[in-house]
Amino acid sequence: MLTARSDLEDYVEASNAQRGVAYVCRGCRQPVIFKSGRVRCPHFAHHPGSACAHGAQMSPEHLAAQVLLAKALRDRSVTVQLEAHMASLAGDRRIDVLASPEGRPDVRIAIEVQMSDLTIAAIDARTQSYQAEHVAPLWLRLYDFSKWIDAQRLRDRGTIWIEKHYARAWERWAYDHLGQFLWFMDSKTLRLWRGTFVNAHSYLESSTWYDSSGDEQSAGGYFKEITQWVELELQGPYRASDLLLHRGRVRGADGRQRLAAWFLAPGETRPPDGPQVRATIQLDPVHAYPYRKLEVKVDGAWRRANTQDAPANWRQIDG
Numbered sequence: 001m002l003t004a005r006s007d008l009e010d011y012v013e014a015s016n017a018q019r020g021v022a023y024v025c026r027g028c029r030q031p032v033i034f035k036s037g038r039v040r041c042p043h044f045a046h047h048p049g050s051a052c053a054h055g056a057q058m059s060p061e062h063l064a065a066q067v068l069l070a071k072a073l074r075d076r077s078v079t080v081q082l083e084a085h086m087a088s089l090a091g092d093r094r095i096d097v098l099a100s101p102e103g104r105p106d107v108r109i110a111i112e113v114q115m116s117d118l119t120i121a122a123i124d125a126r127t128q129s130y131q132a133e134h135v136a137p138l139w140l141r142l143y144d145f146s147k148w149i150d151a152q153r154l155r156d157r158g159t160i161w162i163e164k165h166y167a168r169a170w171e172r173w174a175y176d177h178l179g180q181f182l183w184f185m186d187s188k189t190l191r192l193w194r195g196t197f198v199n200a201h202s203y204l205e206s207s208t209w210y211d212s213s214g215d216e217q218s219a220g221g222y223f224k225e226i227t228q229w230v231e232l233e234l235q236g237p238y239r240a241s242d243l244l245l246h247r248g249r250v251r252g253a254d255g256r257q258r259l260a261a262w263f264l265a266p267g268e269t270r271p272p273d274g275p276q277v278r279a280t281i282q283l284d285p286v287h288a289y290p291y292r293k294l295e296v297k298v299d300g301a302w303r304r305a306n307t308q309d310a311p312a313n314w315r316q317i318d319g
């Protein structure tokens with residue numbers, strides 16, 4: 001964990017902690033160990049055997065992501081609290097990064113860095129708790145980008161195209177209900193990307209056969225939606241320090257309005273107006289066979305997408 005309390009202060013971040021000072025857990029009040037190594041960012045840990053939920057072990061990537069976001073936001077005068085408590089929260093009551101504009105503690109955004117899995121019931125319940133408290137959630141997918149084998153580029157958009165992303169159920173839920181985008185963070189580079197999901201399809205070949213009565217039967221010859229993975233457009237990469245945090249109301253796939261938060265890229269005043277990539281199944285007008293059409297929106301108009309191999313260094317920022 002990144003915060004603890006001392007005799008003098010009830011909120012101390014590990015980056016400001018000192019050796020030789022006694023710290024206790026903000027949850028269970030048991031002594032914690034201050035760890036300041038060369039590899040991992042400074043943090044606190046319970047003594048072995050602790051069952052405290054507050055100190056649940058976070059991966060080094062998770063801690064690094066929180067620290068990076070906190071620094072980037074504070075550099076823009078945003079007020080940040082790490083591991084903020086919210087008593088009414090379902091499940092783990094800590095918020096990874098709680099952010100408010102300077103002097104406006106009532107305007108709150110909860111950034112949840114999510115690397116592990118989460119059930120739909122859990123993300124739904126947590127999102128509901130946030131709505132009740134007027135806190136806008138931003139679920140940030142922390143992901144090891146090297147798991148994607150093939151990356152392409154959507155030429156007209158200058159974005160990255162991943163043909164197979166095994167989106168977890170919670171990612172789809174957040175995508176569908178909290179704005180039709182999902183922000184990703186590369187767990188190795190800590191760069192940020194805005195993700196758009198596109199339904200994947202597979203073509204079932206048509207086949208014809210004769211059944212036992214000698215009647216001709218046929219099947220296939222159409223596209224079927226694939227649910228195991230999605231196609232993913234990634235817009236970026238951005239440095240956390242280049243992005244603005246923003247919040248507003250969005251309408252979910254279920255028709256309900258919710259408070260949500262997102263990043264704005266340099267030059268943007270609001271998020272894109274819905275997905276800028278889409279795949280549709282069309283019928284060829286001459287031969288009447290179905291085909292899948294991948295399109296991108298350029299200057300407000302849909303046009304057929306052109307893909308090419310992504311450059312080898314696509315995860316890095318140029319210049």
Ligand SMILES: [Zn+2]
Pocket residue numbers: 025026027028029030046052053054055
């Ligand atoms: Zn504890």
